[in-house]
Amino acid sequence: MLILAIDTSAVASAALVSDDAPESVIGSFSTEDTRSHAEVLAPGVEELLAEAGVSGADVDAIVTGVGPGPFTGLRSGIVTARTLAFVWGKPLYGMMSLDAIALEVAESVDAAPEFIVATDARRKEVYWARYSLAAAQLPRLLDGPHVGFAADLPDLPVYGAGAGLYSDVVKAVPEFSSRQPEALSLGQFALARLAAGGQLLDSTPLYLRESDAQVPGPRKRAL
Amino acid sequence: MNRPQNQDGPLVLGIESSCDETGVGIVRGTRLLANTVASSMEEHVRFGGVIPEIASRAHLDAFVPTLRESLAEAGVTLAEIDAIAVTSGPGLAGALMVGVCAAKALAVATGKPLYAINHLVAHVGVGLLRPDGGAQPFAGALPENLGALLVSGGHTEILRIRNITEDVQLLGSTIDDAAGEAYDKVARLLGLGYPGGPAIDKLARTGNAKAIRFPRGLTQPKYLGTAEEPGPHRYDWSFSGLKTAVARCVEQFEARGETVPVADIAAAFQEAVVDVITSKAVLACRENGITELLLGGGVAANSRLRQLTEQRCTAAGIRLTVPPLELCTDNGAMVAALGAQLVMAGIAPSGIGFAPDSSMPVTSISA
Ligand SMILES: [Zn+2]
Numbered sequence: 001m002l003i004l005a006i007d008t009s010a011v012a013s014a015a016l017v018s019d020d021a022p023e024s025v026i027g028s029f030s031t032e033d034t035r036s037h038a039e040v041l042a043p044g045v046e047e048l049l050a051e052a053g054v055s056g057a058d059v060d061a062i063v064t065g066v067g068p069g070p071f072t073g074l075r076s077g078i079v080t081a082r083t084l085a086f087v088w089g090k091p092l093y094g095m096m097s098l099d100a101i102a103l104e105v106a107e108s109v110d111a112a113p114e115f116i117v118a119t120d121a122r123r124k125e126v127y128w129a130r131y132s133l134a135a136a137q138l139p140r141l142l143d144g145p146h147v148g149f150a151a152d153l154p155d156l157p158v159y160g161a162g163a164g165l166y167s168d169v170v171k172a173v174p175e176f177s178s179r180q181p182e183a184l185s186l187g188q189f190a191l192a193r194l195a196a197g198g199q200l201l202d203s204t205p206l207y208l209r210e211s212d213a214q215v216p217g218p219r220k221r222a223l
Numbered sequence: 224m225n226r227p228q229n230q231d232g233p234l235v236l237g238i239e240s241s242c243d244e245t246g247v248g249i250v251r252g253t254r255l256l257a258n259t260v261a262s263s264m265e266e267h268v269r270f271g272g273v274i275p276e277i278a279s280r281a282h283l284d285a286f287v288p289t290l291r292e293s294l295a296e297a298g299v300t301l302a303e304i305d306a307i308a309v310t311s312g313p314g315l316a317g318a319l320m321v322g323v324c325a326a327k328a329l330a331v332a333t334g335k336p337l338y339a340i341n342h343l344v345a346h347v348g349v350g351l352l353r354p355d356g357g358a359q360p361f362a363g364a365l366p367e368n369l370g371a372l373l374v375s376g377g378h379t380e381i382l383r384i385r386n387i388t389e390d391v392q393l394l395g396s397t398i399d400d401a402a403g404e405a406y407d408k409v410a411r412l413l414g415l416g417y418p419g420g421p422a423i424d425k426l427a428r429t430g431n432a433k434a435i436r437f438p439r440g441l442t443q444p445k446y447l448g449t450a451e452e453p454g455p456h457r458y459d460w461s462f463s464g465l466k467t468a469v470a471r472c473v474e475q476f477e478a479r480g481e482t483v484p485v486a487d488i489a490a491a492f493q494e495a496v497v498d499v500i501t502s503k504a505v506l507a508c509r510e511n512g513i514t515e516l517l518l519g520g521g522v523a524a525n526s527r528l529r530q531l532t533e534q535r536c537t538a539a540g541i542r543l544t545v546p547p548l549e550l551c552t553d554n555g556a557m558v559a560a561l562g563a564q565l566v567m568a569g570i571a572p573s574g575i576g577f578a579p580d581s582s583m584p585v586t587s588i589s590a
């Protein structure tokens with residue numbers, strides 16, 4: 001099974017993963033910056049396909065990170081994935097973006113049996129989720145995703161860029177403290193979950209916050 | 224890129240998402256094949272104006288269904304399309320981003336060339352479109368000495384179009400609110416709901432426009448100057464002072480304990496907007512040798528604006544053209560129409576590396 005995975009919940013990234021490839025990786029790219037998704041994503045996907053010699057017809061499914069993440073960036077990946085899936089006539093799935101880091105934690109040397117993944121939600125808040133880990137199993141989502149202040153997180157080791165930003169108030173795991181969700185890990189997680197007979201999400205974005213719009217109150221009268 | 228050889232011109236798919244309409248239109252040269260629009264207008268009603276984040280969320284969910292419907296309506300497949308065009312600005316940044324990313328994905332998935340297009344110039348492009356069974360506002364080519372007056376919730380501009388693919392100039396624009404925005408704000412003040420344009424237009428017919436006189440922005444000599452020595456805002460508009468004047472007026476009636484004459488205020492407000500828009504537009508036309516004027520944007524639906532523009536254009540010897548209303552409001556067909564012109568003029572596509580530009584100037588016809 002060949003999956004094109006895309007995630008723009010923080011950085012812009014895409015990957016081709018297949019259960020036929022070593023470590024299931026065919027190719028991937030990701031940017032450092034979190035604000036140029038509209039420019040870099042499509043050229044990155046195009047190059048990724050070209051370098052792998054893969055066309056739309058070869059792809060079996062498309063997986064998109066559905067966040068949580070800053071809205072405008074998040075949407076650029078989801079609309080890209082939805083459009084590719086429509087044109088190519090391929091199934092489209094969603095994955096919660098924090099799962100990408102959770103998988104990397106599970107594969108690291110001394111992962112805690114229960115831990116938090118956190119990313120930057122701006123406005124002095126983090127997006128976070130709690131996972132548990134059992135030997136030889138995929139990380140299991142226990143709680144979340146949520147958005148809130150880092151200081152209010154459960155007292156567990158915290159992985160991801162959201163921990164690095166607030167290492168004064170959380171138990172940040174240093175090796176992971178600038179880690180962002182990326183399409184490669186997300187695609188690998190999706191493959192593994194499908195192989196284990198698990199379900200994936202649809203491509204509905206996990207905004208977690210309302211649009212901020214205020215319904216105007218009645219106008220004050222002059223008397 | 225293969226240049227299309229058929230006489231009918233290139234088959235172009237256009238995508239629009241700069242404000243609250245998700246539009247996908249398909250044209251073959253100057254022939255309109257499909258114009259599908261999904262609007263999030265209803266979702267903005269309770270806020271009294273377009274909320275950018277709500278519009279962006281709606282674009283994300285509307286894009287693929289709108290695309291599918293437009294292809295079905297035109298009876299064409301993506302494989303047959305010669306080029307894709309997308310609004311890359313000006314407009315709401317987050318909203319533009321959705322259409323631009325979708326268009327780029329479409330280009331990647333189909334291998335078709337992509338044009339990043341200026342929304343304002345695209346409003347002029349509809350002048351070239353021939354709806355099925357309908358008449359083409361301008362037969363075959365745009366006339367020389369063409370100007371465009373664009374009035375909507377997002378913009379108020381007067382343009383000179385020497386060549387729609389190469390030479391477009393901004394003669395004047397609003398320096399604060401768009402005219403449609405002023406209508407929305409005043410409608411809210413008067414308790415008339417959203418969108419304000421149709422509500423005020425309707426009520427104004429029952430009011431006395433001369434009962435109150437509201438200010439016409441930027442019409443003092445220090446802003447206007449003379450034809451020889453133009454002032455800093457000779458062809459520009461400002462509507463924020465007018466909105467404040469309406470608020471003061473309402474407060475004064477209330478402070479005196481009198482009934483607010485809502486219909487008269489609506490009529491007087493509309494007269495102030497329409498008077499200053501048309502007088503400055505006609506002034507810009509006369510002083511720039513413009514003899515053909517195209518009216519575009521959603522406020523083109525306003526009955527008084529059409530009436531007074533027609534009247535003043537006729538008096539000044541200017542021929543006015545108003546495209547069908549569904550082509551005046553934001554839509555994908557206008558983007559496709561301009562895209563087709565760019566293809567036919569041999570202009571190179573934009574590629575897929577460009578960034579949307581929320582303040583794209585009209586001098587950038589494509590990126
Ligand atoms: Zn417009």
